[in-house]
Amino acid sequence: MAFLRNAARTALMMLPALPAWAEPLTVTDIPPVASLVSMVSGSEAVVLLPPGTSAHTFSLKPSQARSLSQAALVVWIGPELTPALDRQIRALAPDAGTIALAHLEASLRLPFREGGLMPHDDHAEHGNEHADDHDAEEDSHANKADAFDPHLWLDPKNATLWLEAIAQALSDLDPDNAARYRANALTGAAAIATATEEARARLTPLEGRTIAVSHDAFQYFEHAFGLNVTAALSDGDDAAPGAARVAALRDRLAEQHPACILTEPGTDAALLASVAPETIPRAEIDVMGGTLPQGPALYPGLIADIAQRIADCADQ
Structure with a gap:
């Protein structure tokens, strides 16, 4: 560390x-x-x-x-x-x-994603530049046409x-x-x-590898650092997944075997275990910075902490 x-x-x-x-x-x-x-x-x-x-x-x-x-x-x-x-x-x-x-x-503002299965070229579509990011809002799903990811x-x-x-x-x-x-x-x-x-610099070795998340709360971090998230157990609103989604996620994770699964405090461990092989490493991350000292240094510390936890998880 x-x-x-x-x-x-x-x-x-x-x-x-x-x-x-x-x-x-x-x-x-x-x-x-x-x-x-x-x-x-x-x-x-x-x-x-x-x-x-x-x-x-x-x-x-x-x-x-x-x-x-x-x-x-x-x-x-x-x-x-x-x-x-x-x-x-x-x-x-x-x-x-x-x-x-x-x-x-x-x-x-990035579009609210639904369905839990991300296309392989998701980040190629978003790119890594801020200047044209607002165009991404036009690509929302039909029933979330005006919604954006709030994280x-x-x-x-x-x-x-x-x-x-x-x-x-x-x-x-x-x-x-x-x-x-x-x-x-x-x-x-x-x-x-x-x-x-x-x-x-810490996340550079993950280039070309995929990760999965229990809650689709990491899209902005994913976008900023060029990560490739392949699947999410729940959408950005953290609603419980249905049976069809669980089955599709189980197939995706078995097929791709991502380098790491990012969980959050309160993640349903039994539900996660039902879709993800135990051989995929897990990293628990609090996107609110709850594990860090509160105060002005929390924000840069949060960026460092998330990167460190993802990198350590992928190294297992």
């Missing part, structure tokens, strides 16, 4: 220390977004979905509702990830500034451009510290770039 320790240490050294000034109260949805906000603000942001909380089923505690009602700024992915939060923001923080990161014009934070390019938007929003609320916010955003972007370069 030396790679992970080095990447995390580099990120920590590049990020700003927590300052003494008081900035506007910022509330966020998930830890990776809170990490980005903390990079820019220099202090801890309120997180409504702490580690271990499901984005699909969470409800606010009284203390969280109070924080939301006091927020000057709410930064979240958007209703595609946490539908209930949209209503709560409008009810409890109607006067707060809001940034729905997934809906920023420059954000990469946007797993592409480091998205995270980097979001730092600029967060810095601008904080500067608008607190103009006296605008220069500090912009400088912190640049430092955070450099930390993300370092983690991204090291992760890409």
